[in-house]
Amino acid sequence: MKDKSYKLDQSAAPLLNAMSEYRKSRVVPFDVPGHKQGRGTPELTGFLGKQCLSVDVNSMKPLDNLSHPTSVIKEAEALAADAFGADDAFLIIGGTTAAVQAMIFSVCKRGDSIILPRNVHKSAINALILCGIIPIYVDPGIHPELGISLGMCADGVEAAIAAHPEAKAVFLNNPTYYGICTDVGRIARAAHRAGMALLADEAHGAHFYFGRGLPPAAMEAGADMSAVSMHKTGGSLTQSSLLLMRRGRVSPDYVRTIINLTQTTSASYLLMVSLDIARRALAMKGGETFARVTELAEYARGEINKIGGYYAFSREIIDGRHIFDFDVTKLSVNTLKTGLAGIEVYDLLRDDYGIQAEFGDMGNMLAIVSVGDDRYAIERLVASLSEIKRLHGRDGLKLLDHEYITPVVRMTPQEAFYAESEPVDVGETVGKISAEFVMCYPPGIPILAPGEEVTEEALDYILYAKEKGCLVMGPQDMELKKLYTVKRGE
Known part of the structure; x- marks a missing residue:
């Protein structure tokens, strides 16, 4: 973990303990779900396992209720808030999409405006559609060689704040998909001076809260709310996330009300317990874990750059403005000098080498290195990239020279x-x-x-x-x- 102390006993896992007790109690279920601990669905039980199906349960008194937590879920959320340095935390089982939209709905109403980069995830723009919020876009800038969109420059955000004092909030991505980080602290201070909230989409930044030598996390830097994808780099199940907040500009009770507008009343206990387990692991061993992840990513970056043609970029691209910092755990690789588009390398890795990268675009591909990786997996990736270049490489390509398209907004x-x-x-x-x-x-x-x-x-x-x-x-x-x-x- 980062050098910090906790107020609560982070070795506790209240939701895990409650579900373990439920499993041992041999309760006869006459409630939903209808598979009745897997007995009614032998094929599904055979595929997922009896242990899994036995705790795929509905809300009940011993297990609390996510819509109105009063016991073990409440305790799990308090532990998450403590671990992440927030005043409050909410377990989210609708993915970080749900957390992003809850943040925006909590501070903006119909007709309000929000300052944000145009390279936001679609979940943020969907929130504007649903709520009737007016976007004020800040150009994130484009790296001239890599063709990737960058972070919001603090100067640009401050100019947008001055030009639009009516805005209710500033929304930013930190880090971007490629690992580009923004000066969250300076932007938070500027937003607060103007009476605006600062909202952070940290879908790819759960590890910032625990790894040493990584960019500052949003809660630490002064954000009012942050959406954190625990499942991406924190080790929980897909679709599980956290919404973190600092009190002062918005009430936690109001945020819960907003979350409950769209969140299911049949919350998955498999997702929630995975958050409880992952939070405990990060709080107890996060520093050690992400030191290993960082070492693996840096090793991979060095080996890939030795191949030639590929460029696995890192901190050397930091310019202090659009690239305030860089997440070294992100294995972002520019492929153009191999003569291959990023999406072509992505497809070849999957189809010919059995390696599933995170994504590929026109000029880059991204491999996520996180808690489940080891040296063997890294060596296999490096060897495959080398072979792809040898078999498929050609003269460097000149593709479309940008990944960000400047929007021409005609209607909300x-x-x-x-x-x-x-x-x-x-x-x-x-x-x-x-x-x-x-x-x-x-x-x-x-x-x-x-x-x-x-x-x-x-x-x-x-x-x-x-x-x-x-x-x-x-x-x-x-x-x-x-x-x-x-x-x-x-």
């Missing part, structure tokens, strides 16, 4: 999404206003969002991404032959 996301729209051949959409999202997934950052004009730049990128094999998501037409645009006169 909510206005465009609910406006009358019509399908248009995608090649004929330039100049029209998109009524839907278009994005490559992962990472889920929109190329177009509802309310934005379809520019030639955006269309070129969309068609190129499709040609190169990126999974292009968002449009109703899953083959992306047509795109819904706002009808004229709207």
Whole structure:
């Protein structure tokens, strides 16, 4: 762990203990779920295991209720808040999407505006659609050689705050998918001076709270709320997350009310107990764990750079502005000098070498190195990349030179999404206003969002991404032959 002390006994795992007692009690279930501890679904039980199905349970008095926690879930949330240095923490079982949207809904209402980078995850823009919030975009900047979008420059955010004093909050990504970090502390101070809240999407930053030598975590840097994907780098089950908050600008009781607007009343205890277990492991051994993760990532980076053609970038790209810091656990690799697009390397790793990387885009691929990796896995990745270059490499490519498309906003996301729209051949959409999202997934950052004009730049990128094999998501037409645009006169 980072050099910090805890107020609570972090060796405790109240939800885990309660579920273990439930398993031993041999309760006869006449409640949901209907599989009745796996007895009614032998095929599912055989696949997932009896141990798993026996604790796939519904809320009951001994196990508390996520919508209104009073006992073991409440204790688990208090331990999470203590471990992460927050005043309050909420177990989220709808993924960090739910946590991001709860943050925004907690500080903004219909007609309010929020300052945010355009390279946000679609969950943030979806929140604007649902709540009728007005976006004020800050250009995150583009790295001229790597072609990746960067972090919000503090100077740019301060200028946006001065130009839009009516905004209720500033929202930022820290780190980005590629490991780029923003000056959260300076932006938090600027937001607070203007009476705004600072919200952080830390989907890829759970390890910041425990690893030594890593960029500062958002709660430590002064954020009011943070959404943390425990499942990404913290070791919990997929779809489990935490919403952290510091009191003062918003009430925890109100945040709970907001969460309960959309969160299921049948919360998964498998997801919740995984958060309890992962939190304990990070609090007790996080420092040791992430020291090993950092060493593995740095070793991999060095070995990949020895191959030639690939560029596994790190702290050397820090410029103090758009790149305030860098997460060295992110194994981000530029592939262009091998003559291969990032998505091509991504596909070859999976199809020919049995290696599933996190994602590939036009010029880069990302491999997540975290708590479950070892030296053998790293050696296999490095060897595979070397072989891919030998077999498939060619003269370096000159691809589209940017990953970020400057948006031309014509309508608010909510206005465009609910406006009358019509399908248009995608090649004929330039100049029209998109009524839907278009994005490559992962990472889920929109190329177009509802309310934005379809520019030639955006269309070129969309068609190129499709040609190169990126999974292009968002449009109703899953083959992306047509795109819904706002009808004229709207």
